[in-house]
Amino acid sequence: MVDEGLHLFHRMKNDHGIDPGPDHYACVVDLLGRAGQVEQAYELINIMPSGFDKVGAWSSLLGACRNHQNIKIGEIVAQNLLQLQPNVASHYVLLSNMYSSVRLWDKAMDVRRKMSEMGVKKEPGYSWIEYGDEIHKFLAGDLSHPQSERLHDFLETLSERMKKEGYVPDTSCVLHNVDEEEKETLLCGHSEKLAIAFGILNTPPGTTIRVAKNLRVCNDCHAATKFISKLVDREIVLRDVRRFHHFKNETVKDIPILDSSSGKDQMKDKSQSP
Known part of the structure; x- marks a missing residue:
């Protein structure tokens, strides 16, 4: 529905006299980027008013360049992002992931090396789920949880x-130079999958599964969760650092969080769980 989104964006000014702000531009960049229209998204950022904060738009576009493997524009976007925020780990990680997705391992390692030289540290990715009076936390490949063996067997x-049912593992989400079979095994151990598996195995049939993650959900986990929701007949709400992903009745609804600072506060406040 890209055309409809663009139509609404232009109507703001033309029909209602409302000047779009930075968040509106970032949303349209995200819209175009998800649809693979990376060049158009890049052009839109370049015509944003000079006084606008462009970090959100650049970040969305870098994610799109990684997803659609547009290295040429991705490198330009990363350069702009790192000039604006040289100490933000997620920018380096996205750039490194983009290189890894097209097997440019040397360039990916160069980015990680520069990140280390700058003293920028990546926050470990983890997911959690509330069950009873406890919070169960999982890291990728986690074997420390008492139910780890059961969870991994269930996911396999x-x-x-x-x-x-048609699911094809997106092995480009595995950012290691290993063979395809090992990549599929690593995908099964992603933290959000482990948390979802825990919810399925420990709650009554029909119970909504609510999982949160401190980083972005990868493409494979997003696609896999859609299949999981269908196969186990469960509604699944997956909350990452950028948006709520809602899976129900074979449909997916992604609700973006415009204000990243307020989004982080919501994650920490259990009274505002999804």
Whole structure:
């Protein structure tokens, strides 16, 4: 629905006299980027008013360049981002991930090396789920949880069922130079999948699964969760640092969080859980 989104964006000014702000531009950049229209998104950022904060728009576009493997524009976007925020780890990580997705391992390592030289540290990715009176926290490949073996076995079995339904693991989300079979195994151990598996195995049928993650959900986990929701007949709400991802009845609804600072506060406040 890109055309409809652009139509609404232009109507703000033309029909209602409302000047779009930085968040509006960032939303349209995200809209274009998700649809693969990376060049158009880049052009839109370049015509944003000079006084606007462009970090949100640049960040969305870098994510789109990674997803659609547009290295040429991605490098330009990263250069702009790192000039504005040289100490933000997520910018380096996105750039490194973009290189890894097209197997440019040397360039990916150069970005990680520069990150280290700058003293910028990446926050470890983890997911959590509330069950009873406790919060259960998972890291990728986590084997420390008492139910770890059960969770990994369940996900491996579920992955085979998902493949029969049409699921194809997105191994580009594994940012290591290993063979395809090992990449699929690593994908099964992503933290959000472990948290979702815990919710499925420990709650009654029909219970909504609510999981939160401190970083962005990867493309594979997003696609896999859609299949999981369908196969186990569960509503799943997955909250990452950028948006709520709502999976129900084979449909997916992603609700962006415009104010990243307020978004982080919501994650920490259990009274405002999704």
